[in-house]
Amino acid sequence: MKHSAERIGIYAFLFSAALFFLLPLYVMLVTSVKSMDEIRAGGIFALPLAPTFEPWRLAWSEVCTGAACEGVRAGFWNSVAITVPSTLLPIALGAVNGYALSFWKPRGGAVLFAVLLAGAFIPVQVMLYPMVRMMAxxxxxxxxxxxxxxxxxxxxxxxxxxxxxxYAGVPRELFQAARIDGGSFWRIFLQVMLPMSAPIIVVAAIMQVTGVWNDYILGLVFAGRDNLPMTVQLNNVINTTTGTRLYNVNMAATVLTALLPLAVYFLSGRWFVRGIAAGAVKG
Known part of the structure; x- marks a missing residue:
């Protein structure tokens, strides 16, 4: 009886948590396929009587995101162009740094690692002005x-x-054996360590992709008018003060913006959990 009560409590908590996070997504989806007349009639949770994908077409290719009225399509491709290199470069540099700090122990490596670790907890807003000056x-x-x-x-x-x-959890004997066989810094990294790093690479890629794609403030400040990411264009769509507010188009644009992070989560969520578990056990 005790185990049954615990199981009921667990399922009740999981159901409540799922409802808390999925209800806004449900409202966005059903609103995005309703006509404005149906939206004005009320019933925010009601299913659409006559579903239409016209709001999605308008959000993708015609809604005004500022001076231009070309939809969020341009912002989507800008976000792709920003996310791909902004994911590959930090992962490559982080992998090399982590490998060097774990096995080669360079002089001052502990201090460098402490500085990098401190940098991970500094608010982005604090660094905006120095970064602007540096980029200029x-x-x-x-x-x-x-x-x-x-x-x-x-x-x-x-x-x-x-x-x-x-890498701290990888047996050091493996590294020492590679050194005895004459392996250099890059050869050991590329031929021994990197092939073993698939779980943590998946975790790093998921975290970096979702973080870069969902970013707003850095894209607004540093990208420039011609490279504004999708999140900035979405803000321009939602907060426009001219004309009639088209809630169905706004919701469609919001779902389009969130589509890639949602796809990443649903398609690779289990790999993320496996990678985190592997890192927790090894590290």
């Missing part, structure tokens, strides 16, 4: 290289921490 000095402020460089800098501390903890 380099002559890349308001460009694609600027926003990629900023995401790389802010992502590297966490990536280094993930890989360092993962």
């Amino acid at each position: 000095t380099l002559g890349v402020f308001g460009s694609m290289p600027a926003i990629v460089l900023v995401h790389t800098i802010f992502g590297m501390p966490l990536m280094t921490l993930l890989f360092r903890n993962y």
Whole structure:
């Protein structure tokens, strides 16, 4: 009886948590396929009587995101162009840093790791002005290289921490055997360590992709007018003060913006859990 009560409590908690997070998504989805007349009639939780995907078409290709009325399509491709290098570069640098700090123990490595770790907890807002000045000095402020460089800098501390903890659990005898066989720094990394790193690479990729894609403030400040990510364009759509507020189009644009993080979560959620578990056991 005791176990039955515990099981009921667990399922009740899980159901409540799922409802808390899924209810807003349900409201966005059903609102995005309703006509404005149906929305004005009330019934926010009611299913659409005559579903239409016209709001989705308008959100993708025609809604005004500022001076241009080309939908959030341009923002989507801008976000893709920002996310891909801003994911690959921090993971590559974090993997090398974590490998060096775990096995080669460079002089001052502990201090460097402490600095990187501290950088992971510094609020982004504190660093905005120094980063703006630095990008302006380099002559890349308001460009694609600027926003990629900023995401790389802010992502590297966490990536280094993930890989360092993962490699700390790898048997040191494996590294020593590779050294005895004449393996160099890069050969051991590329041929021994990197093939073993698939679980933590998946975790790092999921965290970096979702973090970069959902970013708003860095994209607004550093990307420039021609490279604004989808989140910035969504804000322009939602907060427009001209014309009639089209709630169905707004909801469709919101779902489109959240589509990639949702897809990443549903398609690779189990790999994320496995990678975290592997890192926890090994690190």
